[in-house]
Amino acid sequence: MKGMTLIVKKTTQLIAGMIFMYGIYVIVHGHLTPGGGFAGGVIIAGSLILVTLAYGSDFLKLIKEEAGTTMIESLATIMVILIAVSGFVFGTKIFFNNFLPKGIVGHLISAGVLPLYNIFVGTEVAASIFIIFLSLIIFKEESTQ
Amino acid sequence: MELAISIITGLMIIGALYAIHAKDLLSSVIACGIVGYSLVICFLLLKAPDLAIVQIVVDTITLIIMVAVVLDSSREELYSKPDTQGFITTVTTVLLIMILLYFFIVSIQSLDVLGTSSLRMAKHYIEGAAQKTGSANLVTGVVFDFRGYDTMGEAVVLVTAVLGVLTILRLKGKK
């Protein structure tokens, strides 16, 4: 897949980073403002997709590696399960227990494990969606060869 | 409120009908995307900002994937000359839908009208939720704490879909 024109590339350079930062903001403030792991994760994936579309996949030199691509999101999901199980082990022996101290409502560091869930779910969602998109592109390139 | 929602839904129905009948697949896909974007307005009117954010980004991604697939293959809608089998299918479907719609209208008469919902399970999510979960955003509180198990399932669904897409898009199945 070829990239787009210079104007598009320059604009993308300016915008993509900001979109990425906004995604992180949405994830981190998930327990205070609307949004959260899912919304933020999809926004991050969107910024990555934007870069890919603007610069084209030739730029990225994509090669399909058999099992490598699912590494990050497997790790992130296993972290979610680990937090769930850690509630099981450290907390009151209950699966999915919110065992950390709750803090003060409205502060950034509050709500126990919720921000951690948000972060890991966000990572997982971003990785998953980007992989779905990439695998479609890679398939297109491989099958046209 | 109800009127506004109804008007937007009516527009969505028109968009959906266009999406189903369009001659060009690209316009069909984009019409479907527009229906999705109208849903965002409905969510905002219904006081669901979380849903609005998620829907607007997810709809964009879906649109990108669909457009990528359509542009990659063929944009032409199939040429279909009116045949009896298709006509019979259409008529039966429309009749079935009429019957179901009537049945639906009859069956919802006893339920709460829009805006007068009383709470049972969710009452305890709202009362003292900030103390129970420590989260100011009640939806996040519900999603990750009261129903965290569902959310884990949902994350797993996404991983499953990724694995499925990677599986389906292998070039060679057998060695």
Next chain:
Amino acid sequence: MNPLIPLFVVIPLAGAFLIMILGRFFSELNKYLASLILLILVVISIYSLINTGKNLSLYKVGGWEPVNKIPIGIYMVMDGFTVIVLCIINIIGFLSAFYSIAYIKRYTAENYFYALFCLMVAGMNGVVLSGDLFNIFVFLEISVISAYALVAFGVEKNELEASFKYQVLGGLASFLILFGIGFIYWKTKTLNIADIKQVFSSGYDKNFYLFVQILILSGFGLKAAIIPFHAWLPDAHSSAPSPISAMLSGVLIKAVGIYVIIRLFFNMFDLSEGMSVLITTLGTLSMVIGVFLAIGQWDIKRLLAYHSISQMGYVVMSVGIGMILLSRGVTTKIATLAIAGGIFHLVNHAAFKSLLFLNAGAIEYTIGTRNLKEMGGLAKSMPATSATSFVASMSISGIPPFNGFFSKLIIIIAAIMAKFYLLAILAVIVSIITLASFLKFQRYAFYNQRQYPKEHGPKEVPFPMVFSMIVLSIVCLLLSLLAFPGIREAFLTPAIDVLTDPLKYSTSILGQ
């Protein structure tokens, strides 16, 4: 709070991700890891089968205690019926995974296969254990999405087409179910099955109730491939790799279809005679039409797939008879017998139908075709496959002393005692046609004479495949013991008690 319950979901999920991560570095590890994980699950499920008995154990995820007797968290419930289905899922899952060690070598990307396999098992365990409507939906999606991918695992024309059909009909079913859940939430404002029963017991509108029941029945009926909704089943089950066909046919349509229908219609809705008659009719139709569609098939796996529809028809019909009797409020004893027959047949069908699919896979593995006309004389060269498939064929057609005979006998006796003579006669006729169909299978596959080229002659399949088939055939023989008094009371009766007593489930959950 029974700490074992979440393990059924957590172990296979963690296993799937471990396979994805470790499989990258150790390419040989994944297959044994998958079998090991499922073996652990088998041990836990048999342990819980022995321990549960008549108790109903509960797990409140997140530790959210009910407020004013209204549950606010998600509940996981384990009772007599659940453990039986859990045992089926995990035992068949283990044997299929072990069988795959040899079978799936011919495909690429084994990592994905085993990871998706574990996810499918996790999804089914989650559906079976869940006590919450929306949670059932989420885990159902996990299991069916992995099933869509596994059906298309060969990525050839047939596989993709079958997967597409399955996805469209499955998607339709999912939205019907979701709409049904929305309706129930609209009325009751709760999602817990026991609590919904509680709310409905204080009165409801009849039209609304009927509409919801029809939405739920058509949604889960599509997943279970009951007859007007069966279009995807023969394609999907015949195109998938054989261990997956065994899982789909032996377990998936039961765990996400029949089990949920039985659970919701007995424990969440009030039984009504109209709905029971509808369910019985659908079951009878599946039973009869399925077997007639199966007669003309020459592709082994398609033939088996149509027989799946027919045999599930037996289960639904028998449970439906029980529902009719219970809704009339008389003769509870016969109702108990009919439901027992249905559940017993469900267990038996899981055993013999997965065995048959594994046999079909072994034949395909050896001679590379599924067409009955192109095979023959395999009895000499493949003794283990031949013997085990004989056991399975006799079981499915209801020949004593194999397990299928006893369950069909119970179903027929129950139908006669309930004065549904027509249904009893139909059951007998369908059983005879099944026998004829499987005699055809036996004769063409194993006993006809046929010359194969010398150097590519058929040989017995590798050890993991033989092991799985032999274990399943022993299970087929052992399951007939369930019909006898003493053993029946220990395993089947608790399952039936949960279903027949309309208020027991909800009161014992809300009481804890």
Next chain:
Amino acid sequence: MIAYIMCFILFFVGLYGVITRRNLVKIAVSLSIMEISTFLFFALVGYIDGGVAPIVDPSDPVKVYVDPLPQALVLTAIVIGLATTAMLMAVIIRLFRKYGTFDIREIKNLRG
């Protein structure tokens, strides 16, 4: 009630598309329309007149909030819908490469 009825009509428009269309992409589009109507239905069920979005402001308590539970359910369902759509599109592009057409009448290796 009219909003619910419109929402249900949207659902049926999707159902009509799934049953009558012969184009694979049109079927996928119809399924996603059904999905959208389901989400709208859940959001309607959770709405309360005069309620505010379910975000607690510690400085200004005691208000009527709309029901957060259906919103949480839709949040889950949206992502599940994305997953199913992605799978469906993957199969569709694969089928197109095999057959060279989107016509479901020509994709019938399996009788059935």
